[in-house]
Amino acid sequence: MNITDRRRILGPANAKPLVFDKSMGPAQRGESEEVSSETGNDAMYIENGIVGNSNGSSYLEVKSRINDKNCTLLLTSVYGPRPSRGAFNAKATLSVQFREVTLEKIPAGQLREVCTFLTNIFNAVVNLERYPKSGIDIFLSLIHSSSGPQDYELESIITTCVNGITLAFVDAGIEILDTVSAGMYKKNITAFMKNGTEVVGFWKDDDDNSASEGIMDIVEKCKEHYLQNRKTMIEYMIRSSKSSN
Amino acid sequence: MVMSLTEKRYLQESLLSKPPVRPDGRNAEQFRPIEIFTDFLPTSNGSSKIVASDGTECVVSVKCKVVDHAIEKDLIVVDVDIAGRRDDSPLVQEISSILNRVLLLQTDQEQLRLTKKYSFKLYIDVLVLSSYSHPLTLISFAIYSALNCTQLPTLISSKDDLDVAELPTFHDYDMTELNIAVPIMFTLAICGQNVIVDPASSESDVASNGILVTWYNDKVAAPVRTIGLNEEYTRGINPQSLADSIQLIEALAPKVLGALDS
Numbered sequence: 001m002n003i004t005d006r007r008r009i010l011g012p013a014n015a016k017p018l019v020f021d022k023s024m025g026p027a028q029r030g031e032s033e034e035v036s037s038e039t040g041n042d043a044m045y046i047e048n049g050i051v052g053n054s055n056g057s058s059y060l061e062v063k064s065r066i067n068d069k070n071c072t073l074l075l076t077s078v079y080g081p082r083p084s085r086g087a088f089n090a091k092a093t094l095s096v097q098f099r100e101v102t103l104e105k106i107p108a109g110q111l112r113e114v115c116t117f118l119t120n121i122f123n124a125v126v127n128l129e130r131y132p133k134s135g136i137d138i139f140l141s142l143i144h145s146s147s148g149p150q151d152y153e154l155e156s157i158i159t160t161c162v163n164g165i166t167l168a169f170v171d172a173g174i175e176i177l178d179t180v181s182a183g184m185y186k187k188n189i190t191a192f193m194k195n196g197t198e199v200v201g202f203w204k205d206d207d208d209n210s211a212s213e214g215i216m217d218i219v220e221k222c223k224e225h226y227l228q229n230r231k232t233m234i235e236y237m238i239r240s241s242k243s244s245n
Numbered sequence: 246m247v248m249s250l251t252e253k254r255y256l257q258e259s260l261l262s263k264p265p266v267r268p269d270g271r272n273a274e275q276f277r278p279i280e281i282f283t284d285f286l287p288t289s290n291g292s293s294k295i296v297a298s299d300g301t302e303c304v305v306s307v308k309c310k311v312v313d314h315a316i317e318k319d320l321i322v323v324d325v326d327i328a329g330r331r332d333d334s335p336l337v338q339e340i341s342s343i344l345n346r347v348l349l350l351q352t353d354q355e356q357l358r359l360t361k362k363y364s365f366k367l368y369i370d371v372l373v374l375s376s377y378s379h380p381l382t383l384i385s386f387a388i389y390s391a392l393n394c395t396q397l398p399t400l401i402s403s404k405d406d407l408d409v410a411e412l413p414t415f416h417d418y419d420m421t422e423l424n425i426a427v428p429i430m431f432t433l434a435i436c437g438q439n440v441i442v443d444p445a446s447s448e449s450d451v452a453s454n455g456i457l458v459t460w461y462n463d464k465v466a467a468p469v470r471t472i473g474l475n476e477e478y479t480r481g482i483n484p485q486s487l488a489d490s491i492q493l494i495e496a497l498a499p500k501v502l503g504a505l506d507s
Contacts, residue, residue: 091477109342116339120473124454124480190484198481199471202456205346207467215469215491219484 020056020173021048021240044163044229046236048171051077054139056172060164062156069148072156075101075141076164078172081134092131094122098140098161105151114154118161121191121201125166127175136174138165158203159184162191163229170237181233183225186213190222248447257451257478260436268447274497276443279386281505283394291395291423295387299445302374303383305391307367311413314364320357321348322366323388327373327380340381343457343468344371344388347428351461356425360406363413365397377446379474381457385430390505392427396420428461429502433490434474435482440490442497449474454482456490460498465491 043063051057054077064070081092096115100106118138126136140161147153162182169176178193180200186209191201199219248256259266265273277298286292291307314320325341326332348369357365369388373380398415406413434444434452444452455474459466469491473479 093476107342109338109345112335112338113342116335116473117470120454120471120479123473123476193481197483199484199487200454200481202469202471202487204467204469214488216484216488219487 018173020171021237021244042229044232046167046233048167048236048240050075054079054168054172056168056170056174058164058167058171060160060167062160062163064156069146070153070156072145072160073143074157074160074164075143076161076168077139077141078136078165078168078174079139080136080172081131081174082137084133084135088133090132091128092126092134092136094119094126094128094136094138096122096138096140096165099142101141101143105145106154106157110154114158114161117158117201117203118165121162121180122165122169124200125176125178125180125193126169127177130175138168140164153187154205155184155187155189155203158182158189159229162189162201163233167233167237179230179234181226181230183222183227183229185218185221185225188218188222190219190226192223192226196223196226246447248450253451253478256447257436260439260441260448260451263439265436265439265441267441267445269445273439273441274493276501277445279383281386281390283390290397291391291393293387293391293394295383295390297383299377301376301378301380301383303376303380303387304372304374305384305387306370306372307391307395308370309365309367309395309397311359311363312366313362314358315362317364317366319349320354320364320366321345321352321369323348323369323371325371325373325384327376329375340384341371343381343430344369344384347430347459347468348388351428351459351466352425356423359400359413360402360404362406367392367395378444378449379432379455379472381430382432382443385428386501386505389427389429392423392425393506395423397423426462428459428466429498429505431458431460431494431498432456432472432474433458433493435486435490438483438486440486440493442493444474451475451478453478453480454486456487458490458494460494460502463499465494 045061047059050059057077060074062072096118098111098115145152145157159182166180180193182189182191187206189203193200280296282294286306289306289308294304296302323344325337327337330337371384399419399421400413401416402414433456434441434448435454436452452474455472457472458469
């Protein structure tokens, strides 16, 4: 973990930085880390700490069980908290940058919407009071996304982004209020925290599929997917912290 | 207006109370008074100006052009300009991207069809002269009134131009009213368990979260999403608040449309 700028709130002189799980070395694909539940829709491959110069990073491969052409590969890196110059800010400021590193398929305006949506989610989730006068930058690199008939499915990308950012924050050791994760149901996304009792983000951009369903039903369905995703992520974090000890 | 921490705290507490106490004395479901002027730009096909009581002002102009719809698929283009903000700033790009997509997806492009080959393409230019709160609601009201007073030239040549190629010719002075259903969008602020409509800038500054709800063809339509109204006070919300805000819009939107149409 990069501790060059951890001078915000220092604690006692003999304090040691909180060390979260380290990278697990070369990945063994298809073995222990490929986590999936039989009832779930997705198979998820997770690896943390790939990007060496960042404070925390995560790599996610998500493959849908229903539509095997739907696959998303996303690399998230978190830089910070690093000092921000200028006016005094009592809280850290968060920024999200999204980039498609291979083929650029998504229109720029839509990417901007996704970035502000994600920033809004994580403004509610990161304990920003802990990092005064600093900035936290999140960089999302979409390596691949496909969705059968369409070129890309923005909704599954956003879901992956939320999960990836949470994992990267855990890897960076930045304080978050809860393990946030998103669930998707028929192109509706809901990001939850606190065991599904609080919604931090809701996204519905296309109501052809779920026009007749009430919003509470949609949120309930998303919650099921959220609980699965969160379980997968927590299982991974526990396993990787065990193996690094 | 920049508020001190104490003022914000006070305002937050009063908005959290049940029922919410809003700084300008409105009810939770009450809009600020707005003034709308339509059809005042002589050189455009339709125009409107909307002024909110806090001084937020927005001008919308609609112009049309005849295009070959086999070549140009997108028949509505929205361009947003907000005074004091760069064109590449997140807010401007986000608003113009949302508006472009909503108008393209939701409106019936058949209404713009002129002949079998040609269509009208609408250029909607939005200029926000001054804005204090999230301008999306006002912009969408202004676009709604501008499109509803848009007059397009009347076609006098034949509608079937596939066999005999001819360019569309128009009547010298007769205009036809554009008749399309236009979606409108509402921003709501969530403060604790309360949902308030049309948040003023001070209310946006302390809201726990914001919700964007679109109303089209007498029902709530996509996009519905959470939007950030501030960076400091953003919190998670109760799922029930989502349902509450949709209910609120279902009750309010017909009245708002009635007011806009009158």
